Amino acid sequence: MNFYRDNKDIENLIDALDLTEVAELREEGFRFAKEYAFAPKDAADAIDNYKRAIDLCGDIMANRIAPLAEETDKVGNTLNEDGSVTRAPGMKLAIELFGGTGLMGVTIPYYLGGLNMPCTVLTACNDIVSRGDAGLMNLFGLQGIAETINSFGDEEMKKQYVPKLVTGEWTGAMVLTEPDAGSDLQSVKTTAHQDADGTWRVNGVKRFITNGCGEVLIVLARTEPEFTDGRGLSCLLVEKGPWVKVRRLENKLGIHGSPTCEMVFTDAPAKLIGLRKRGLITYVMALMNGARMGIAAQGTGIGEAAYRAAREYAASRKQFGVTIDNFPALRDILSTMSVEVQAARALTYYSAKCVDLEEGLTRKFESIKGSPEAQAVRTRMKKYAAFNKMLTPMAKYYGSEMSMRNAMSAISVLGGSGYMKDYPVERYLRDSRIATIYEGTSQLQVVAAIAGVTGGLVKTVVDDILGEGWASAHPRMAALLASLDDAVAYVKGREDAKTYHDLSARRLVDAGIALVVAALFVKLSEKGVAGKEAALWFWLNVEFPRVKAGLEVVKGGYAAQVADFETLAPAVPEAD
């Protein structure tokens, strides 16, 4: 069993996306091959390594971790009296195995113990991990902690912390949320001040912290009391110690393998990461964008698991003398599930590749600044930076919402059996539910993506995928794009433009996503990837009309949800 080899969609996408340029940028012209025997010598060598890393992940997940997922879900993690946390058995083993193999440092540079691979590879691994155990992705995905230290910490800090995070000896946590600061992180109250000898000290309470029991904590705290908003926040590194107390493990609906902690910091000694005041504005946003790609992949993986469970059951369950996958209603559900997983995967991996291009081009630009070719590199870097502001939230939004729909559909296919704990699909539903909430809710992803959609970026992205001039060959896509443009123009022209824009944003973003996915399906079917032409045809005939109906709602101008809110959603009367 191997979750990579039994799912050709992953390899097909890696091939079709062509990571040659990504590999060249990542390996900085393959200069590392001189220093490290294992570093790739050319792009083909690097891409072969990428596939082998995903293959190794697929092997570990299928054979060693996924079989423990049910037990992990049942047992969860335990908070001991001394404040320590005992991990679920599957999680403990996974950290040991992934740390031991080197897969806890996929994107980390070689000199810090990592594999120096792109975000696209980490994304594929997150997809596979989440298919086996969604809760594990929250720990596996904490590679972002090492990545944040690598990106913004000083050299001493990098060398002190990153290698141990890569081996799994230490794990980390991003410590942002507080009881009164969830989506609105600007209002973080935890403070950090410098004591007489200049040491930073952190005080405050944090809540809903994934793996807060880890050894390396990146804490968002207010270092500038004179600013009450995001400008007053910095990132600090706190090591586990008596100054941090995990006082509660949350009792959650799903992802039971992931320990979610409530923590108290009391005069915790800390090290400043990077510059003061940049905590939220720069560092957390970078960390968050990486985490959002992780959740997009997590949604894809859960959606894949749900589809497989449903498809397999439907092929064996007999009713009225035939297997239930013979019934058109079931075929509709299963086809939708299959195509939506493919859509999420295509969108997520493509978004990851754009993240890699932005990062690689940025690094290249820094190294050739002032040279004649620098300007062209900068232009492309900025193009992908703009793409990512729209594509990353789109992928997170679509992937997570899809996982919920697929888990729900899987229960429909399994019927009464799906409602029972005997099958994993009820776990998929419980696990999927959080994906639309953390790292920014679906509503916040829409807020992040809408500027690109109303600014005409969807067409630019489709141009990038298919090359300009695609419209004549793909009239249905051109028509949907025209409808989207009409709807955007209508929104902008209204008197209550600001309110109506916010009210309509989701439907506009849905249409944008449908177009980007259609372009990816076109591209993949042009490259001869099996099944993609059928997926495209489904998409044009089923998903396009659905999002078009949404655009009709927008153009209809109905805004009573806001204007007549009290009538439509009457306040709950006070109890007698």
Added chain:
Amino acid sequence: MKSYNCVVCVKQVPDTKRVTGDAMKADGTINRAALPAIFNPEDKCALEAALRVKETYGGTVTVITMGLPAAKAILREALMCGADRAVLVTDRKAAGSDTLATSYILSQAVKKFNPDLVFCGRQAIDGDTAQVGPQIGEKLDCAVVTYLEKLELDGDVAIATRDIGTGVETCRAQLPALFTVTERLGELRPFLMRRVMEFKNAEPEMLDCAAIGCEDSRCGFAGSPTSVNKIESVVLAGGDFKEVSATDDGIAGLVAELVKDHTIG
């Protein structure tokens, strides 16, 4: 603390879990082309045993296989898991070797590396003889511990726990010693990704029979007294049934009968 040099003998075998109708040729020999070739499962456990010795006490792990050049694939896997050296003994003269000739050739190769410990899988899934390991030990003239589950080392002495069917026994063996290992020792660790990158195209050291000082008369067909007379496909089918009354007497009678025909006991 003393460190130890380990040699692991491994074999590439057809994946007998995926047997199809084409698995056997008309002459009764295995149609290797129809079956994917894999790392013999218990040999993986033998490698794990050696890697644990290296991890705990230090030293080296050398992996040896005898076979066709295609067997390089499992040697690369061994390197990816942490083995230090990989050696392929390949020679036309070795073709047709039975367990006696195989163990002779392998013992000659093992001697070249002068190990403290030699590990073999208990048996290979194609032949299922479980003879090669002990026969190598006999030719090395060292202690042989079969069915190894757990191993500790104390100077020149191995403290080995072995499966004896009805339980386990712990015994001491003077080094050098040879161990045959079962799956109860534990699963082979996954690849280390950096080693995958480094060794994916690695070429193992190649040795032929002459290089390890083999006498031609003891290799291949010449050195193999075994000849396969006939191979039959035995299909076990249900026959008559016998009703046993659900009483103490009925069950005692059944047990006595099964003991008598050696099904149990």
